[in-house]
Amino acid sequence: MMNRTTIAPGVSLTTVEADKFNTCRVSIYFVRPAKRETATADALLPIVMERGYADCPDMTELSKRLSRLYGASLRVDTFKVGANRVLSVSVTGIKDKFALEGELLTAEYAKIALGTAFTPYLPNGMFDPECVAIEKQQLRELLEGEINEKRTYCIRQAKRKFFEGMPEGIEANGYLDELDSVDEKTLTEAFREMIRSSRIEVFALGAEADVVRAQVLAALADTKRAPAHLAPINAPAPCREKSFTQNIDAVQGKLCMLFTYGGPVAEEDAAAVRVAAALLGGTATSRLFVNVREKQSLCYYCAAAFQLVAPHLCIDSGVEPQNAARAKAAILHELEALREGPISDQELSETKRTLLSALGSVGDSLHSMETWCFHEIMRGTEKEPADLMHEIALVTADDVHRVLGRLSLSVTYLLTKGAQENG
Amino acid sequence: MAENWKKSIAEASCVRKAVLDNGLTVLVREMPGFDGVHAVYSTKFGSIDRAFELDGRRWDLPAGIAHFLEHKMFENEDGDAFALYAKTGANANAYTGFDRTSYVFTATSRVPENLDILLSFVSRPYFTKETIEKEQGIIGQEIKMYDDSPEWRLVFGIYQNLYQNHGIGEDIAGSTQSIAEITPEMLYACTDAFYRPQNMVLAVAGNVTLEMVLDACARADVPSRTAPVKRLVCEEPAGVKTHESEIRMAVAKPLVGLGFKETPIAETDIRAALICDILPELVCGGTTPLYRRLYDEGLISPDFSGEALSVAGATCILFGGETPEPEKVRDMLLEEIARLRREGIDRELFRLCKNAMYGDLVRGLENIEESASGMASMFFRGCTVEDEAAALAALRPEDVEEALRTMLLEEHASTVIIRPV
Numbered sequence: 001m002m003n004r005t006t007i008a009p010g011v012s013l014t015t016v017e018a019d020k021f022n023t024c025r026v027s028i029y030f031v032r033p034a035k036r037e038t039a040t041a042d043a044l045l046p047i048v049m050e051r052g053y054a055d056c057p058d059m060t061e062l063s064k065r066l067s068r069l070y071g072a073s074l075r076v077d078t079f080k081v082g083a084n085r086v087l088s089v090s091v092t093g094i095k096d097k098f099a100l101e102g103e104l105l106t107a108e109y110a111k112i113a114l115g116t117a118f119t120p121y122l123p124n125g126m127f128d129p130e131c132v133a134i135e136k137q138q139l140r141e142l143l144e145g146e147i148n149e150k151r152t153y154c155i156r157q158a159k160r161k162f163f164e165g166m167p168e169g170i171e172a173n174g175y176l177d178e179l180d181s182v183d184e185k186t187l188t189e190a191f192r193e194m195i196r197s198s199r200i201e202v203f204a205l206g207a208e209a210d211v212v213r214a215q216v217l218a219a220l221a222d223t224k225r226a227p228a229h230l231a232p233i234n235a236p237a238p239c240r241e242k243s244f245t246q247n248i249d250a251v252q253g254k255l256c257m258l259f260t261y262g263g264p265v266a267e268e269d270a271a272a273v274r275v276a277a278a279l280l281g282g283t284a285t286s287r288l289f290v291n292v293r294e295k296q297s298l299c300y301y302c303a304a305a306f307q308l309v310a311p312h313l314c315i316d317s318g319v320e321p322q323n324a325a326r327a328k329a330a331i332l333h334e335l336e337a338l339r340e341g342p343i344s345d346q347e348l349s350e351t352k353r354t355l356l357s358a359l360g361s362v363g364d365s366l367h368s369m370e371t372w373c374f375h376e377i378m379r380g381t382e383k384e385p386a387d388l389m390h391e392i393a394l395v396t397a398d399d400v401h402r403v404l405g406r407l408s409l410s411v412t413y414l415l416t417k418g419a420q421e422n423g
Numbered sequence: 424m425a426e427n428w429k430k431s432i433a434e435a436s437c438v439r440k441a442v443l444d445n446g447l448t449v450l451v452r453e454m455p456g457f458d459g460v461h462a463v464y465s466t467k468f469g470s471i472d473r474a475f476e477l478d479g480r481r482w483d484l485p486a487g488i489a490h491f492l493e494h495k496m497f498e499n500e501d502g503d504a505f506a507l508y509a510k511t512g513a514n515a516n517a518y519t520g521f522d523r524t525s526y527v528f529t530a531t532s533r534v535p536e537n538l539d540i541l542l543s544f545v546s547r548p549y550f551t552k553e554t555i556e557k558e559q560g561i562i563g564q565e566i567k568m569y570d571d572s573p574e575w576r577l578v579f580g581i582y583q584n585l586y587q588n589h590g591i592g593e594d595i596a597g598s599t600q601s602i603a604e605i606t607p608e609m610l611y612a613c614t615d616a617f618y619r620p621q622n623m624v625l626a627v628a629g630n631v632t633l634e635m636v637l638d639a640c641a642r643a644d645v646p647s648r649t650a651p652v653k654r655l656v657c658e659e660p661a662g663v664k665t666h667e668s669e670i671r672m673a674v675a676k677p678l679v680g681l682g683f684k685e686t687p688i689a690e691t692d693i694r695a696a697l698i699c700d701i702l703p704e705l706v707c708g709g710t711t712p713l714y715r716r717l718y719d720e721g722l723i724s725p726d727f728s729g730e731a732l733s734v735a736g737a738t739c740i741l742f743g744g745e746t747p748e749p750e751k752v753r754d755m756l757l758e759e760i761a762r763l764r765r766e767g768i769d770r771e772l773f774r775l776c777k778n779a780m781y782g783d784l785v786r787g788l789e790n791i792e793e794s795a796s797g798m799a800s801m802f803f804r805g806c807t808v809e810d811e812a813a814a815l816a817a818l819r820p821e822d823v824e825e826a827l828r829t830m831l832l833e834e835h836a837s838t839v840i841i842r843p844v
Contacts (some may be wrong), residue, residue, distance in 0.1 A: 020456030022435055022789040059718075063709040067775035070782030100778075100816075109779045117838045137721045145675040145724075146743065179818050249673040249844050252572040285509040297557070300564035318568050351513030360531030361459035363631070364791060 001363060001384050002373045007213050008220060010227030012201040012312075014377070015209045016369050022098060022205030024106055025366045026113040027090040027218075029199035029374060033231040034085040034170040041182045041190035043174030046076040046087055047135045048127055048187060049120055055111075057121035057128075065112070069105055070094050074112060081378050082309035083167035083231035087194060089117040092366065095206065110204075110212050111220035118195070118219035126188040136202035143176045147248070151413060155316055158413035161242060162258045166230060168310040197228045201377060205366045210316055233264045235311040238408040245414045252300070253321040253416035255328060259335075259407040263310035267381065270308060271391035275352060277306040279400060280338055281315060283354045285347075287334040289314070299326040309378065313407055321416040328412065339404040344395040352392050359385045359392075435788040436808035438689055438798060439633040443640055445647040446621030450798040451636050454791060460629040461529045462538060462636075463793040464545050468492075468617035469522040470597075471734055476654035477616045481655070484613070486590070487562070487597015490519040494558050496526065496618075499549035504540055511655040513537045519595055522734040523803060530791065533626035534631055538639035542625075544823055546645040548608040548614040563599045572673045573841055577743055578591055580670055581682035584837035587664045588657035591737045624802045628794035641715050645807040661686075663837045670773040670841045678841040679749035681756055685738040691805040693814040696733060697780070698826045703729025703740055704776040705823065706759055706831070713759040722746050722755075728750045740831060749840040760831045768827075773820040781815055784808065 004014040018024060035042070051059040066072045072093030079086050096105050121128060146155050163169025175357040204212040238260055265273055281304025282287035288302040302317035315335075319327045362372050362385045376382050441449045470490060474483045497504040508515040513530035526545050530537045567578065569575045579594055586592040596602075627636050663684050688695040707714050707729055717723040727744030746752045787793040788808065801807055 020454070020789075060710060060712075060715045064771075064775055065781045067710055069778075070785070072782065094782050096631040098428050098435075098785045100428050100781065102427065134719055134721065138724060141676060141724055148573055149675050158695050251567040252564070266674065283509065284505040284515070291560070297560045297564070298567050300561070318564065320564070322565075350512070352691050354509065354514065356514075357512035357529075358514065359532045361529065361791075364459045368513030 001369065002382070003062055004377070005200075008217060010198070010225060011202065011216065011220065012377075013182070013202045013204065013209065013213050014373055016203070016205045016373065018206030018366060021095075021206055021366055023092050023094050023366060024088060024109065024372065025092040025203065026110045026205075026207045026212055026271075027088060027203040027370060028113060028117040029195050029201040029203075030117075030232060031081070031084055031201065031378070032086045032194065032198045032228050034080060034083055034167050036167070036170050038094050038190050038193070039170050040174030040178040041186045042085055042087070042194070043071055043078060043172065044132075044135060044139050044182055044187060045190055045194065046078045046123050047139055048131055049089070049116055050074065050076040051131055051135065052121050053115040054119040054121050055115050069108055070099070071252065071410065072105070072109060072112070074116065076116060078172060080168070080170065080172045081232055081375070083170075084378070085170075085172070105210060106207050110207055110215055114212075114215045114219055114282070120191060122188060126184040127191070129184045132184045140176065140179055143179075144175060150248070150250055150252075150254050151316065151318065154256045154413055154415040156312065157244070157246065157415070158256040158411050161244060161413065162236060162260070162312065162411045163310070166234070166236060168234065195223055196225055199227045199230060201374060203373070205370060213358045233309055233311065235263055236260045236410060239410055240264050240408045241412060243412045245416060248415050248417065250415070250417055253319045253324055253414060254316065255319050255324055256314065256316045256413045257328065257331060257409060258411045259313040259315075260410045261313070262311050262408070263311065264310050265308055265403075269399070271388060271404050272395045272403045273308065274355060274391060275348070275395045276338070276400045276403050277304050277313060278355055279343065279347065279351045280304040280335060283351060285350065287338055288331060291334055292317070292327065292330045292405055296330055298323050298375065302327070302331065324414050324416060332409070335407075339401060343400060348395075348397055348400075351380050352395065355392055359389050432785070432812055433809060435785070438642060438807070441633060441637060443620065445645055446619070447640065447645065447710060448624045449636055449640060450624060450802060451631060451633040452798060453632055454629050454794065457629045457791055458531050459529055459791050460531070460534050460627060460631045461510060461527065461795040462541055462625065462627040463525050463527050463795045463799045464541050464623065464625050465523050465525040465803070466617050466623045467803055468613065468622070469520050469524060469688075469734075470595040471521045471589045471736070472617070472654060473657075475616055476653040476655060477612055478650040479825050482609065482612050484609060485597060486593040486601040487595070488602075488605055488609060488613060489524055490596045491558065491602055493517045493519045493524050493526075494562060494611055495544055495550055495554065495610060496548065496556060499544060499547055499656045504544040507540045508537065511536050511540070521591055521595065521797070523761070525796070525799065527795075529608045529629075533640055535635060538636060539642060540823050542639060542643035542645065545618065546643060548611060548618065550610045551628070552607060555605060555607060555610075558606075559602055562596060562602055564596065566599060569594070571642040573672060573678055576670055576672065577678050577680040577839055577841055578741065580668060580839035580841075581680045581741055581743070581837060582739070584665045584839060585663050585666055585682050585684040585739055586737060587660055589659045589737045591734065604676045613647055615650065617653045620645050620712065621647060624799050626795045626798035626802065628798065629791035656830055659736060661835075663835060665837060667838050670839065671844050672841060674841055674843050677749050677843065678743065678745050679752050680741060680743035680839040681753050682739055682741045682837050682839075684835045684837075685740060685830055687736050687738045688733055690733075690735065690803065693804070693806050693811055694818065696804075697811075697814055697818055698823055699731035699733060699738060699740060700780065701773075701818070701823060702831065703731060703742060704779070705755065705763065705772060707742060708776060710772055710775050713755065717752065717755065722748055722752050749838075753838050757836070763771060764827050768820040768823050770820055773823070777815060777818060781812065784812060784815070789826055
């Protein structure tokens with residue numbers, strides 16, 4: 001599926017065959033170890049970069065340019081992969097053959113993506129102070145509005161406790177109380193540092209790779225770079241469970257439980273942890289769904305997911321406030337039963353089939369192909385979906401027991417009505 | 424050159440169609456190179472269907488019954504559909520909207536078996552008092568989950584303000600009280616009336632052939648139902664129920680929603696639907712001067728937007744999102760609409776909006792999920808992708824200016840403001 005080549009020190013270009021799609025996509029990922037001291041500037045950076053770049057500095061003009069290209073989308077995001085921060089720039093648009101007036105669209109997508117990534121609008125050598133002020137306010141509101149999405153908020157609060165003091169816990173969206181100290185100068189420094197120290201992963205999906213390669217190399221021609229080594233995969237050490245309850249005026253409570261794996265997942269166990277999480281709470285026939293949601297009606301949703309890059313298991317659920325303790329006990333009971341008890345061949349094979357079916361369709365969207373490739377590159381494995389499918393087919397019940405045996409409950413976070421905040 | 428895009432669109436949107444003897448319409452988009460298959464089995468029955476006559480008997484339905492039925496259709500006397508899908512590895516789900524209910528699966532293998540499960544469960548209803556009581560608890564939880572979503576409350580707050588009798592003002596899932604009234608008899612009446620092949624479409628896209636789908640239909644052998652059905656519709660006055668309302672809930676920042684009640688458009692009127700879709704973009708889309716002003720003044724966040732909704736008997740246009748100054752944003756929207764009516768539509772913006780809508784249409788054709796659900800939607804609207812592309816190409820700014828004379832009128836508007844507790 002993917003073909004990755006190094007085109008400069010710390011810069012790789014991955015191409016993926018995409019003939020069957022009506023769209024094409026160009027993406028640039030900047031990856032480096034997350035830094036606590038610049039977290040808020042690093043979080044603001046993509047929002048300001050998305051407004052415009054040197055060749056098209058005005059936000060409305062950029063929107064118009066994208067609309068002219070038949071609603072091509074430009075996304076600039078930042079997120080964390082374990083202890084590393086990623087800033088991504090992506091442009092997706094329809095292929096040339098659909099252009100109403102025969103325009104050459106693909107080359108324009110590459111120009112916009114690379115222009116946004118490498119040549120931001122820096123009047124007087126710095127980001128425009130007016131733009132920075134406007135986008136600081138947007139980031140402020142994003143941070144203040146975090147509580148609006150209760151499910152996500154509960155998980156984030158739990159993770160804050162789980163990763164406390166670790167680089168994995170550095171906030172992807174920055175810190176509200178540090179926003180005032182970010183200005184055009186610190187933001188420009190953050191941009192320059194990103195260009196200097198990042199490993200750069202470029203993707204051309206259905207776009208002309210030679211054009212993209214030439215444009216990337218030209219953009220970096222006069223740049224001094226020293227790509228940093230990426231932060232290794234790490235997980236919190238097992239500890240006594242910490243339990244937190246936060247009062248909130250909501251109809252439904254949210255319960256999040258985080259279990260540490262204690263360290264990196266061995267590559268030979270990567271398939272087993274996926275199967276284990278799916279058996280526990282990843283499908284509509286999983287233990288949590290069937291027993292806790294359907295049979296006991298203790299939650300509306302109850303799902304389990306495993307994170308490989310900062311290895312932990314997250315179980316989150318929507319609960320009636322008065323049922324929270326029973327739901328937690330039922331969840332722990334199911335985990336224990338799966339860890340210690342029998343797993344039938346039928347249950348195991350059906351769960352694997354669901355995972356295999358999902359993996360089989362990774363190649364059906366540009367976005368899912370790119371996401372797959374990027375995360376494989378991050379893990380240093382560069383596997384194809386078919387490789388993982390083969391490994392999943394070989395997972396046994398003993399493998400599931402073994403990987404679940406490494407999990408220990410570290411944090412329980414309950415968002416509920418009428419309780420006092422504690423911790 | 425113009426022929427190139429038409430050829431590309433025709434190839435990308437190619438649909439093979441069959442209408443079975445029992446009345447079921449089957450639509451298949453065969454997508455070479457794709458591994459997955461997405462199937463959508465939809466009935467034209469949703470939350471706004473609240474009364475009907477079946478074989479001369481009148482049925483009045485409690486709010487939320489279509490959604491309740493959706494949950495129950497995953498069960499029959501042999502167990503539940505999820506257990507069977509688990510054996511094939513498919514990912515299955517279902518959705519209820521205002522005017523339709525859809526049952527879907529996505530799979531990369533064992534497609535014939537998955538089609539068999541889909542057709543057999545949705546065609547063979549099975550309800551008992553006990554299974555209904557159990558479901559009432561689960562759906563009660565689901566309703567409560569939506570109660571905590573400010574966006575959901577905002578949108579339904581606007582519908583409730585705009586409509587006096589139309590079912591659009593009721594939550595799709597109903598309330599814990601309304602679903603408590605549901606009986607097995609009601610559910611059987613609904614399936615007899617609306618889960619009949621003549622009222623349904625099976626749309627499948629991806630690594631599949633029409634022959635494969637027709638074989639599954641033959642195995643399922645779903646009988647047609649012939650008892651006469653008549654949908655009963657409440658009269659809806661032109662005026663809005665109330666012009667303003669306020670909600671208090673746990674949010675960080677206020678939200679404002681501004682809705683306009685429009686004259687209902689016919690489901691098959693593609694041109695009118697396109698006008699409804701393009702209007703919000705021309706008022707406050709990302710390329711408009713109003714959006715820029717609101718954004719630069721810190722009055723909206725990037726997800727502030729407008730959208731149109733059109734179902735049988737109700738068409739409305741909504742604008743909304745977070746804002747620190749709800750009344751000011753509402754007034755600026757109203758002023759901008761008045762300006763557009765007075766000064767006309769910017770030709771360049773109009774062209775850009777049309778371009779973006781065309782791009783959306785093309786993008787929707789490369790994804791198995793969007794392809795299948797798009798085919799089902801187009802079937803209920805009685806048109807094809809090519810019809811829509813042609814109608815879009817023919818749309819002129821003068822058409823929108825003409826429509827604006829009678830649309831987005833302040834006397835047909837209502838505002839909902841959500842404030843933090």
